[in-house]
Amino acid sequence: MAQNDVLLRCSNLTKVYDNSVLAVDHLNLNIHSGEIFCMLGANGAGKTSTLMLILGFSDPTEGSVEICGIDVNKNPLEAKKHVAYVSENVQLYGNFTARQNLDFFTKLAGRKDATDEDYKNVLLRTGLAEEAHKRKVKGFSKGMRQRLGIAIAIMKQAKLILLDEPTSGLDPKGGMEFLRLIDDMRKEGCGILMTTHDIFRAKEIADRVGIMSSGNLVRVLEKEEVEKSDLEDLYLQYISQNITHGRIVSGKK
Amino acid sequence: MLFQIIRKELLLNLVSFRFIISTVLLFVLIVGSMNIMAVNYTRRLADYSSGVEMHAGDIDKINTRPMFEGFGVTRDPRPAMLGIFSIGLDPIMSRSFMVPGYTMKMGDQGQGGRLFYGVSKLVGVMPEGSKYSNPIFTLFQPPDFVYVINIVLSLLAILFAFDAISGEKESQTLKLMLTNSLPRDVILFGKWIGGTISILLPFCIAFGIGALTLLIRPDISPAEEATSRILVIFVLALLYIAVFFLIGLVFSTFSARSSTSLVLSLFAWVLFVLVIPNLAPVISRQFVSMKPADAITRELERQEREMWGDGGGKRVRAEIPEKVSALEDAWLRRLERQASLAVNISRVSPSAAYIYASSTMAGTGISDYFSARDEVLRHRQELGDARDKFMQDDKSQVIPGLYIKVASDLVPEFRDKRQDFSTSLNDSLIDLGILVVYLIALFMVAFLKFLRYDIK
Ligand SMILES: Nc1ncnc2c1ncn2[C@@H]1O[C@H](COP(=O)(O)OP(=O)(O)OP(=O)(O)O)[C@@H](O)[C@H]1O
Ligand SMILES: [Mg+2]
Numbered sequence: 042m043a044q045n046d047v048l049l050r051c052s053n054l055t056k057v058y059d060n061s062v063l064a065v066d067h068l069n070l071n072i073h074s075g076e077i078f079c080m081l082g083a084n085g086a087g088k089t090s091t092l093m094l095i096l097g098f099s100d101p102t103e104g105s106v107e108i109c110g111i112d113v114n115k116n117p118l119e120a121k122k123h124v125a126y127v128s129e130n131v132q133l134y135g136n137f138t139a140r141q142n143l144d145f146f147t148k149l150a151g152r153k154d155a156t157d158e159d160y161k162n163v164l165l166r167t168g169l170a171e172e173a174h175k176r177k178v179k180g181f182s183k184g185m186r187q188r189l190g191i192a193i194a195i196m197k198q199a200k201l202i203l204l205d206e207p208t209s210g211l212d213p214k215g216g217m218e219f220l221r222l223i224d225d226m227r228k229e230g231c232g233i234l235m236t237t238h239d240i241f242r243a244k245e246i247a248d249r250v251g252i253m254s255s256g257n258l259v260r261v262l263e264k265e266e267v268e269k270s271d272l273e274d275l276y277l278q279y280i281s282q283n284i285t286h287g288r289i290v291s292g293k294k
Numbered sequence: 295m296l297f298q299i300i301r302k303e304l305l306l307n308l309v310s311f312r313f314i315i316s317t318v319l320l321f322v323l324i325v326g327s328m329n330i331m332a333v334n335y336t337r338r339l340a341d342y343s344s345g346v347e348m349h350a351g352d353i354d355k356i357n358t359r360p361m362f363e364g365f366g367v368t369r370d371p372r373p374a375m376l377g378i379f380s381i382g383l384d385p386i387m388s389r390s391f392m393v394p395g396y397t398m399k400m401g402d403q404g405q406g407g408r409l410f411y412g413v414s415k416l417v418g419v420m421p422e423g424s425k426y427s428n429p430i431f432t433l434f435q436p437p438d439f440v441y442v443i444n445i446v447l448s449l450l451a452i453l454f455a456f457d458a459i460s461g462e463k464e465s466q467t468l469k470l471m472l473t474n475s476l477p478r479d480v481i482l483f484g485k486w487i488g489g490t491i492s493i494l495l496p497f498c499i500a501f502g503i504g505a506l507t508l509l510i511r512p513d514i515s516p517a518e519e520a521t522s523r524i525l526v527i528f529v530l531a532l533l534y535i536a537v538f539f540l541i542g543l544v545f546s547t548f549s550a551r552s553s554t555s556l557v558l559s560l561f562a563w564v565l566f567v568l569v570i571p572n573l574a575p576v577i578s579r580q581f582v583s584m585k586p587a588d589a590i591t592r593e594l595e596r597q598e599r600e601m602w603g604d605g606g607g608k609r610v611r612a613e614i615p616e617k618v619s620a621l622e623d624a625w626l627r628r629l630e631r632q633a634s635l636a637v638n639i640s641r642v643s644p645s646a647a648y649i650y651a652s653s654t655m656a657g658t659g660i661s662d663y664f665s666a667r668d669e670v671l672r673h674r675q676e677l678g679d680a681r682d683k684f685m686q687d688d689k690s691q692v693i694p695g696l697y698i699k700v701a702s703d704l705v706p707e708f709r710d711k712r713q714d715f716s717t718s719l720n721d722s723l724i725d726l727g728i729l730v731v732y733l734i735a736l737f738m739v740a741f742l743k744f745l746r747y748d749i750k
């Protein structure tokens with residue numbers, strides 16, 4: 042691997058949907074190992090679209106994504122070995138217990154070496170140990186499901202972690218615990234890209250913060266800036282400049 | 295990977311409500327229908343035996359020459375044992391029929407314009423009411439094993455499959471699966487195999503138990519070649535269920551929402567199971583229209599009456615046989631064309647193909663029906679020949695009204711010869727092929743659709 046440090050590299054990443062909505066607009070973004078990058082942005086700014094492009098779930102209109110130096114569009118299966126993803130609203134198999142869900146997705150991730158001990162540890166870390174075997178996931182609260190999602194991501198032992206609004210809808214305590222888990226992963230050397238609407242949490246945990254508007258990062262703040270500046274003011278300032286719900290482009294490719 | 299997905303699919307299905315419900319339903323229906331049809335079969339077999347016994351005495355009651363000339367013989371075809379699985383056209387085929395003496399050969403006495411009965415193929419041989427009606431109508435009714443598979447299992451297969459892809463999208467697990475180094479075709483294969491096993495496994499067990507209950511019934515003795523026939527009927531059911539699972543799977547890749555998939559699949563089910571098989575005979579009647587059989591009979595009656603007035607019995611005997619075969623053969627050919635057109639149109643539906651193949655393998659299908667009909671006609675010919683021979687040999691015929699005794703061994707037995715296994719298999723190969731083609735084509739559609747399915 043040439044750039045050991047850079048886990049994710051988006052170059053000129055652009056997505057124009059079939060309905061001519063320009064959701065991501067020449068986005069350039071690098072994520073390094075051991076950092077948490079928080080992506081702020083209004084509804085429809087293109088955050089989820091960006092994550093979908095990174096995962097290769099939609100084809101970029103322009104530009105490219107590399108995960109650990111592997112081009113996602115040219116070699117998706119290889120690239121996906123190094124990325125884990127927790128969606129906005131984790132659902133999973135309602136008729137399985139947490140442990141069964143975890144087991145299935147861990148095996149899909151190709152981890153044949155995972156021991157019972159590993160599972161136990163992860164379930165303890167995510168606070169699911171008690172419920173893991175007893176209850177079916179369909180009876181889980183949103184917070185429990187979200188934690189199970191992160192447990193699955195942890196078990197995969199991927200370098201790059203993508204989180205789409207992981208704390209939305211969690212109570213303050215749940216949100217705190219969630220961030221602690223993410224913090225642990227950072228310490229283990231993962232690179233984390235997290236979208237959020239929660240400016241205060243972002244300020245608390247992020248190494249860097251990016252403000253997204255109309256499909257592009259209009260401002261990226263480094264660690265010191267994040268601590269110094271009034272993030273909320275800054276955010277509102279940028280957002281009000283661009284009322285975004287995706288722009289319509291004409292003459293699409 | 296593939297194994298993991300199959301395993302997951304099985305585990306999830308096993309604990310699902312629909313699995314429990316459908317397993318119970320499947321057991322009750324399959325084991326139940328086999329046993330109800332077995333009881334039905336023993337009843338028909340008893341009817342058959344008593345019919346044979348009763349009609350065997352008919353000949354012995356004949357003791358005068360006029361009685362002999364006019365004697366009728368009633369014959370009882372044996373009901374098909376595999377009607378337990380597919381009753382098909384057996385109720386028509388195994389109905390007793392009477393061959394009246396005057397229809398055996400062209401008789402000597404004037405029959406008021408009905409001498410042609412002796413050479414007619416439409417008069418007198420088949421039981422009243424069933425006279426060469428288009429057999430297709432009768433094919434789609436009774437609640438036998440094939441009916442249960444055709445209607446209920448196809449529906450259950452769809453209920454197992456309709457949300458295979460769209461449901462995983464809704465629960466976002468499709469996305470989560472594909473964040474791994476996992477090709478899409480593996481997911482599709484896994485879901486297909488796992489899902490098909492989940493429905494076929496309880497089916498196989500129910501079938502096994504049903505067949506076992508048949509084996510231990512003291513009142514059923516297996517027919518010839520029954521095992522190989524039942525095996526093919528079993529394989530056909532497997533294929534058919536797999537086809538409907540795939541129909542559900544295909545529609546699950548056509549929509550982002552499982553509710554839409556369900557509506558689409560149910561629509562396809564109604565079309566294939568209910569509409570096409572029932573519409574096909576109607577359409578074929580539009581293309582091959584026919585007069586009712588009675589119209590042909592009346593026409594022949596009219597022509598014969600004319601000849602009686604003009605030339606008498608001599609002319610009747612000289613010309614009628616040709617007229618009869620010209621009119622009737624054309625009519626019968628048309629009937630066969632109408633039937634085969636209906637069959638071919640309905641083959642668009644896997645449900646119809648399944649019924650044709652299964653009833654043929656049970657010996658109760660359309661080809662069995664036509665061959666049974668030919669067998670009846672052949673037997674009438676045989677009876678006519680026997681009668682003529684007896685009349686010639688009977689020197690006493692110069693003295694009318696003499697008491698005679700007919701030796702029963704001069705009257706040929708009716709051998710209801712059924713098609714053998716290889717003929718049946720041969721006849722059902724097209725429909726078996728249609729099911730296989732459906733299987734392959736549907737899988738390809740599902741595959742191509744899923745490769746481009748928007749998983750977001
Ligand atoms: N599949 C799609 N087809 C067409 N347009 C889409 C599609 N997905 C998203 N869009 C549009 O792209 C734009 C960006 O949407 P996206 O979901 O990326 O925003 P977001 O930043 O994640 O918003 P939110 O904060 O509400 O989650 C929106 O205008 C949206 O309507
Ligand atoms: Mg979003």
